[in-house]
Amino acid sequence: MDTYTxxxxxxxxxxxxxxLVITALGRGFRAASVWVGSALSLASFVLSLLxxxxxxxxxxxxxxxxxxxxxxxxxxxxxGFEVTNLTALMLVVVTLVGFLVNVYSAGYMKxxxxxxxxxxxxxxxxxxxxxxxxxxxMLSFYLFWELVGVCSFLLxxxxxxxxAARAAAKKAFIVTRIGDAGLFLAILxxxxxxPEHSLSFTMIESVFDHQGGTITAGITTLIALLIxxxxxxxxxxxxxxxxxxxxxxxxTPISALIHAATMVAAGVFLVARTFDIxxxxxxxxxxxxxxxxxxxxxxxxxxxxxxxxxxILAYSTISQLGFMMLALGLGSWTAGIFHLFTHAFFxxxxxxxxxxxxxxxxxxxxxxxxxxxxxxxxxxxTFAIGALALSGIPPLSGFWSKDAILTVALEQNxxxxxxxxxxxxxxxxxxxRLFVLVFLGKPxxxxxxxxxxxESPAVMTAPLIAxxxxxxxxxxxxxxxxxxxxxxxxDEAGASHGSALAIVLSIAAGMLGIVSGWxxxxxxxxxxxxxxxxxxxxxxxxxxxxxxxxxxxxxVFVKGLRxxxxxxxxxxxxxxxxxxxxxxxxxxxxxxxxxxxxxxQVQTYSLAAVLGIVVIVIAxxxxxMLS
Amino acid sequence: xxxxxxxxxxxxxxxxLYGALxxxxxxxxxxxLELMLNAVNLNLVAFSKYGVVPALTGQIFxxxxxxxxxxxxxxxxAILIALFRSRGTVDVEAFDxxxx
Numbered sequence: 001m002d003t004y005t006x007x008x009x010x011x012x013x014x015x016x017x018x019x020l021v022i023t024a025l026g027r028g029f030r031a032a033s034v035w036v037g038s039a040l041s042l043a044s045f046v047l048s049l050l051x052x053x054x055x056x057x058x059x060x061x062x063x064x065x066x067x068x069x070x071x072x073x074x075x076x077x078x079x080g081f082e083v084t085n086l087t088a089l090m091l092v093v094v095t096l097v098g099f100l101v102n103v104y105s106a107g108y109m110k111x112x113x114x115x116x117x118x119x120x121x122x123x124x125x126x127x128x129x130x131x132x133x134x135x136x137x138m139l140s141f142y143l144f145w146e147l148v149g150v151c152s153f154l155l156x157x158x159x160x161x162x163x164a165a166r167a168a169a170k171k172a173f174i175v176t177r178i179g180d181a182g183l184f185l186a187i188l189x190x191x192x193x194x195p196e197h198s199l200s201f202t203m204i205e206s207v208f209d210h211q212g213g214t215i216t217a218g219i220t221t222l223i224a225l226l227i228x229x230x231x232x233x234x235x236x237x238x239x240x241x242x243x244x245x246x247x248x249x250x251x252t253p254i255s256a257l258i259h260a261a262t263m264v265a266a267g268v269f270l271v272a273r274t275f276d277i278x279x280x281x282x283x284x285x286x287x288x289x290x291x292x293x294x295x296x297x298x299x300x301x302x303x304x305x306x307x308x309x310x311x312i313l314a315y316s317t318i319s320q321l322g323f324m325m326l327a328l329g330l331g332s333w334t335a336g337i338f339h340l341f342t343h344a345f346f347x348x349x350x351x352x353x354x355x356x357x358x359x360x361x362x363x364x365x366x367x368x369x370x371x372x373x374x375x376x377x378x379x380x381x382t383f384a385i386g387a388l389a390l391s392g393i394p395p396l397s398g399f400w401s402k403d404a405i406l407t408v409a410l411e412q413n414x415x416x417x418x419x420x421x422x423x424x425x426x427x428x429x430x431x432x433r434l435f436v437l438v439f440l441g442k443p444x445x446x447x448x449x450x451x452x453x454x455e456s457p458a459v460m461t462a463p464l465i466a467x468x469x470x471x472x473x474x475x476x477x478x479x480x481x482x483x484x485x486x487x488x489x490x491d492e493a494g495a496s497h498g499s500a501l502a503i504v505l506s507i508a509a510g511m512l513g514i515v516s517g518w519x520x521x522x523x524x525x526x527x528x529x530x531x532x533x534x535x536x537x538x539x540x541x542x543x544x545x546x547x548x549x550x551x552x553x554x555x556v557f558v559k560g561l562r563x564x565x566x567x568x569x570x571x572x573x574x575x576x577x578x579x580x581x582x583x584x585x586x587x588x589x590x591x592x593x594x595x596x597x598x599x600x601q602v603q604t605y606s607l608a609a610v611l612g613i614v615v616i617v618i619a620x621x622x623x624x625m626l627s
Numbered sequence: 628x629x630x631x632x633x634x635x636x637x638x639x640x641x642x643x644l645y646g647a648l649x650x651x652x653x654x655x656x657x658x659x660l661e662l663m664l665n666a667v668n669l670n671l672v673a674f675s676k677y678g679v680v681p682a683l684t685g686q687i688f689x690x691x692x693x694x695x696x697x698x699x700x701x702x703x704x705a706i707l708i709a710l711f712r713s714r715g716t717v718d719v720e721a722f723d724x725x726x727x
Contacts, residue, residue, distance in 0.1 A: 601720060603656075
């Protein structure tokens with residue numbers, strides 16, 4: 001029996017328990033919070049691994065269980081969990097990276113005053129992310145989707161004393177919210193149009209898979225595009241990518257966990273989970289593919305000109321997520337998930353490596369660094385493995401997954417294949433630039449922290465080594481001559497889909513990128529000091545300023561909304577407020593008028609009384625006389 | 628006979644009313660009040676002698692009224708003297724504390 005699959009619902013509850021315990025203990029229990037957070041994330045990882053092992057058996061049946069949550073009339077809302085091969089894989093990725101980040105943070109956040117709060121938030125995030133993965137219907141998925149957004153907000157703004165961190169947290173929250181609104185509308189539409197208002201993924205699959213005109217093509221496209229809008233927001237695709245680089249203000253382990261490996265991949269996961277809707281709509285698929293491809297090349301070119309170590313990695317993440325979207329849009333969701341799977345490991349590795357460097361030298365500017373390879377050997381080697389994996393150099397994992405995507409692209413759409421190839425070239429180029437500037441050569445800034453940088457403690461290097469090992473081997477589950485991963489994931493007999501042309505070109509792009517990177521930033525720089533920037537100042541400036549997207553948004557949306565707000569505030573103040581004030585003034589004037597009567601002169605009062613009596617008497621007598 | 632008494636009382640009452648409402652000196656106001664009371668007394672006595680059911684009750688009642696009026700006048704004058712001592716005037720228009 002599937003013992004562990006049946007209790008998969010325990011997996012998210014473990015980190016939740018961790019969050020509650022850590023929060024209840026308070027700030028005094030620093031070591032305890034580290035132990036509780038790490039132990040519980042290890043426990044949920046072990047459980048996820050056991051679930052995955054059960055799923056590896058041939059013909060494992062999807063397991064779904066839950067209970068009725070709300071009953072309204074004859075409509076029942078259920079909440080439950082579902083274990084499929086895809087969710088089992090995601091569980092393992094999330095819990096594994098989560099566990100390693102927990103361990104790593106013990107070193108990275110050692111001297112932080114609020115380390116217990118940090119561990120609490122990380123545990124809460126793990127709970128939300130695992131809940132998101134296990135959700136069996138759109139509504140609970142959406143709940144957890146928002147929860148991970150909140151955790152991201154909290155952790156990006158973790159160092160809230162810094163204005164930049166506060167601004168970044170707000171930006172992350174608000175920009176992703178635009179996408180969330182789209183997802184919410186999609187859920188409403190689904191609720192409206194689905195038979196029996198069902199929102200469960202299994203129902204969605206069966207309804208859209210055998211499209212018998214239950215839901216019209218236009219509505220299908222609309223739903224798919226709205227869902228994709230949610231994914232665009234969460235996964236940092238163009239044009240909602242602007243929050244992700246700013247989110248690097250958070251602690252580096254968070255960048256690795258949330259903004260590289262797990263949460264940003266939730267958008268890809270969402271599209272993969274509701275893939276049947278997308279498949280039912282040609283237009284939606286094309287949109288996904290083109291947005292993905294554009295994001296991939298767009299972000300990669302920005303990454304070429306950035307000088308902040310973490311921002312380069314952030315743009316790289318955006319670019320790789322674009323690759324995943326490209327694969328999804330081309331109809332090969334297994335290739336997208338495969339890239340998600342390998343990317344989670346090598347990008348987490350790169351971020352943690354960057355964190356190790358930042359921890360040692362206390363700067364993020366790569367122009368100041370250099371020569372760190374000698375003093376930080378473990379970091380440098382593991383970082384190199386991650387960089388090579390990202391650049392797509394065989395036999396590291398990134399090569400296999402990127403090759404899978406490029407192969408699909410070559411078969412379906414040569415234009416997107418070329419774009420993907422260019423993005424792969426840029427990827428290799430900027431990773432080489434990053435590696436050369438940070439680890440090779442000599443320190444460029446005379447800072448004691450850079451010259452005397454020491455290797456990080458073992459608690460930080462051990463996760464690096466573990467992730468490096470995974471970055472090397474994770475790709476072998478799916479190779480051009482072995483389609484095991486895709487067939488396992490999609491329950492379809494996988495045909496090996498190797499394309500010699502794609503392999504050769506993708507290796508060539510990676511190699512070319514590394515070589516030109518070496519020539520541009522490595523050797524040449526040492527000799528003449530003249531670099532890429534001097535020869536193409538305009539282009540570099542454009543990329544350095546991120547194509548002025550932020551400025552554009554600032555001018556159009558922020559300024560526009562501010563102006564609208566100011567106008568509305570003026571209307572509120574002068575028109576509405578004026579009316580209210582006028583009412584007050586009128587009442588006051590009436591009061592003043594009435595106050596005249598109250599003059600304190602008893603004689604006046606008695607005169608009024610007498611006059612009143614006279615009036616009454618006249619009235620009575622008059623009536624008598626008339627009647 | 629009754630109408631002439633009543634007319635007399637009405638004239639007295641009206642004079643008293645006018646004095647109570649229009650005069651500024653508090654002493655005069657007090658005197659006017661007495662005038663009004665006496666107009667009422669005159670009515671009582673007139674009705675007790677020439678009314679529909681003549682009886683002694685009206686006259687006794689008027690004696691009561693005179694007694695009470697005397698007591699009232701004593702208290703009122705005492706209050707007026709106190710007021711004059713504290714405020715230095717007996718002008719009724721000066722006594723408008725109730726306004727605030």
